[in-house]
Amino acid sequence: xxxxxxxxxxxxxxxxxxxxxxxxxVIHIQRxxxxxxxxxxxxxxxxxxxxxxxCGVVRLNEISSLKAIALAEKKKxxxxxxxxxxxxxxxNKKEIDMLGKxxxxxxxxxxxxDSIISARIPFSAIESPDSIIDNSYxxxxxxxxxxxxxxxxxxxLFYRFSLNDRFLSFSVSANxxxxxxxxxxxxxxxxxxVPYFNINISSGCLSKCSFCATKQATGRLQSRRPDEIIKxxxxxxxxxxxxxxxxAEDTGCYGFDxxxxxxDLLRKIFAIKDDYKLIIxxxxxxxxxxxxxxxxxxxxxQQDRIQEIFIPIQSGSDxxxxxxxxxxxxxxxxxxxxxLRQHAPAIAIRTSFIVGYPxxxxxxxxxxxxFISENEFFEVTINRYEDRPGTLSSKMNEKVPGExxxxxxxxxxxxxxxxxxS
Numbered sequence: 001x002x003x004x005x006x007x008x009x010x011x012x013x014x015x016x017x018x019x020x021x022x023x024x025x026v027i028h029i030q031r032x033x034x035x036x037x038x039x040x041x042x043x044x045x046x047x048x049x050x051x052x053x054x055c056g057v058v059r060l061n062e063i064s065s066l067k068a069i070a071l072a073e074k075k076k077x078x079x080x081x082x083x084x085x086x087x088x089x090x091x092n093k094k095e096i097d098m099l100g101k102x103x104x105x106x107x108x109x110x111x112x113x114d115s116i117i118s119a120r121i122p123f124s125a126i127e128s129p130d131s132i133i134d135n136s137y138x139x140x141x142x143x144x145x146x147x148x149x150x151x152x153x154x155x156x157l158f159y160r161f162s163l164n165d166r167f168l169s170f171s172v173s174a175n176x177x178x179x180x181x182x183x184x185x186x187x188x189x190x191x192x193x194v195p196y197f198n199i200n201i202s203s204g205c206l207s208k209c210s211f212c213a214t215k216q217a218t219g220r221l222q223s224r225r226p227d228e229i230i231k232x233x234x235x236x237x238x239x240x241x242x243x244x245x246x247x248a249e250d251t252g253c254y255g256f257d258x259x260x261x262x263x264d265l266l267r268k269i270f271a272i273k274d275d276y277k278l279i280i281x282x283x284x285x286x287x288x289x290x291x292x293x294x295x296x297x298x299x300x301x302q303q304d305r306i307q308e309i310f311i312p313i314q315s316g317s318d319x320x321x322x323x324x325x326x327x328x329x330x331x332x333x334x335x336x337x338x339x340l341r342q343h344a345p346a347i348a349i350r351t352s353f354i355v356g357y358p359x360x361x362x363x364x365x366x367x368x369x370x371f372i373s374e375n376e377f378f379e380v381t382i383n384r385y386e387d388r389p390g391t392l393s394s395k396m397n398e399k400v401p402g403e404x405x406x407x408x409x410x411x412x413x414x415x416x417x418x419x420x421x422s
Contacts, residue, residue, distance in 0.1 A: 009037050009039045010037075010039070010048040011041040011046055011049075012033050012038045012040060012041065012050070012051060013050045013072075014026055014030055014052075015050075015051070016052075016086075017061060017064045017086070018053050018054060018065070018087065022053040022054075022085075024128075024200060025053055025107060029051055029110065029113065032119075036117060036121055044071075044072060047080055049082075049083060050072045050081070050082045051082075051083045051085060052068050052069055053085050053107075054069070054085065054087060055087055056088040056217070057087065057213065058386065062091075062095075065086070065088050066095055066099065069082070069100075069102070070099050073099055073100045082102045083102070083113075084096055085104075085105045086217075087106075087213075087216075088217075089106045089217070090217040091216050091390065094389075103116060107217050107218060108217070196241070196243045196244065196279065197239070197244045197245070198244075199229055199232045199233060199236070199244060199247065201223065201246050202221060202222060202223040202248040202250075202253075202254050202255075203219075203221075203222050203248065203249060204249055205221055205284070206220070206253045206256060207250065207253070207284060207327075208325050209325050209326060210324050210393040210396075211324060211385070211392075213388035213389060213390060218249050220257075221256065222257065223254050223256070223260075225258065226255075226268055229269075234272070237276065242275060242277065243276070243277050243307060244277070245278075245279040245281060246278060246281065247281060249282065250283070250284045251281060251282055251283045252283040253284065261291060261294075261295075262283075262291065263298055266295075267298060270302050278306050279307050279308050279309075281309075282310055282312065283312075285311055285313055285333040285336070286326065286327040286328045288311065288336050289332050289333065296336065299340065299347065300339075303345075303347050306344075306347045307347075308349070309348075309349055309350070311337075313330075313333055313353060315354060315360075315364070315367075315368055317360070317363075317364035317367040317368060320359070320360055323357070323358070323359060323393075323396075324393070334371065337349060337375045337376075350378055351377050352382070353368055353381075353412070354384075355368070355383070355384060355405055355409050356402075357393065358393055358398050359397075359398040368412075369412060369415070372416050380418040381418065381419045381420075382409050382413065382420045382421060383421050384420070387399075
């Protein structure tokens with residue numbers, strides 16, 4: 001009888017083509033559907049409902065999203081519904097519409113799933129997830145997608161088979177084997193993967209960067225209450241986690257909408273005495289500068305509890321930063337970086353830069369190269385500029401030719417060891 005009831009339950013297939021934030025959304029949706037008596041299936045053509053979380057931050061991710069939607073439309077069984085969520089419905093709905101008729105649920109409207117499935121338990125009642133390791137499909141996709149940036153042949157295979165769980169699993173396993181062999185040959189230590197406890201502290205942001213399409217999808221800043229975040233943090237400690245990653249579109253502006261800030265939140269976290277480290281990602285430099293007198297001393301004091309911080313600087317040219325609508329100068333953020341490097345050497349500082357932004361001259365590029373070379377970063381990633389739908393920069397003149405963008409990215413990679421991300 002129980003088996004019969006299980007067989008009668010509707011099945012869903014769920015997939016993420018976006019970032020860690022959208023991956024967390026997918027886990028949230030998965031738990032929500034399971035609480036409402038849906039069964040997860042890894043076979044797309046067996047599902048009554050297919051949910052695809054999309055990304056539109058860069059063209060590579062957008063193409064992956066569109067191909068996943070197209071494949072789902074082709075392979076779905078008759079009568080199956082396809083729900084498209086993530087950032088792309090608000091960034092480039094036009095291209096999605098060209099593939100068929102789908103149920104659009106933007107990332108800031110996940111509560112609409114309640115009416116779509118006639119939910120017994122509302123989405124708002126489901127506890128936020130803390131990790132993506134419960135779904136190997138999603139984890140393997142994020143890892144496998146990173147290989148596309150290193151190998152064009154693999155990229156073509158990835159586009160074709162990215163919804164195939166066996167392909168993703170094999171890709172990740174094969175890469176582990178290769179890295180293991182390399183470590184044996186070189187005598188270097190093999191890197192181990194430690195699961196993070198992820199805490200989403202806010203959504204949206206306060207910036208209006210000229211090149212960013214994500215703001216269209218995530219909207220204005222909505223911070224979670226500090227007590228909710230601390231509750232999540234303690235839950236992670238009780239589960240035995242040692243590394244906690246604070247997630248947001250912009251962690252730096254956390255709290256400005258609820259009369260608090262990142263420094264106050266960190267102070268509450270550090271008041272908890274235990275063995276742990278924090279990772280702070282996507283912290284816009286302007287907020288580090290604004291909060292300098294209360295945040296930087298705290299980071300220095302608690303450096304042994306901070307594993308790394310990611311500060312997307314984007315350019316070493318003040319002229320380009322102004323055009324990007326980034327509200328800081330290269331000198332201002334350089335002072336912050338040098339202060340942290342001098343007084344908090346335990347913190348790994350990661351950053352990213354965009355090359356080929358509209359109007360970027362050779363002089364602007366050289367300023368970026370000089371900035372990177374003069375400041376010690378743990379890791380620097382490079383993004384080749386590309387127009388994104390609805391952004392201010394996409395309407396600008398003085399576009400930098402693709403071959404020059406490629407040349408500049410390669411110079412930073414070869415001379416300074418930067419990683420080309422997109």
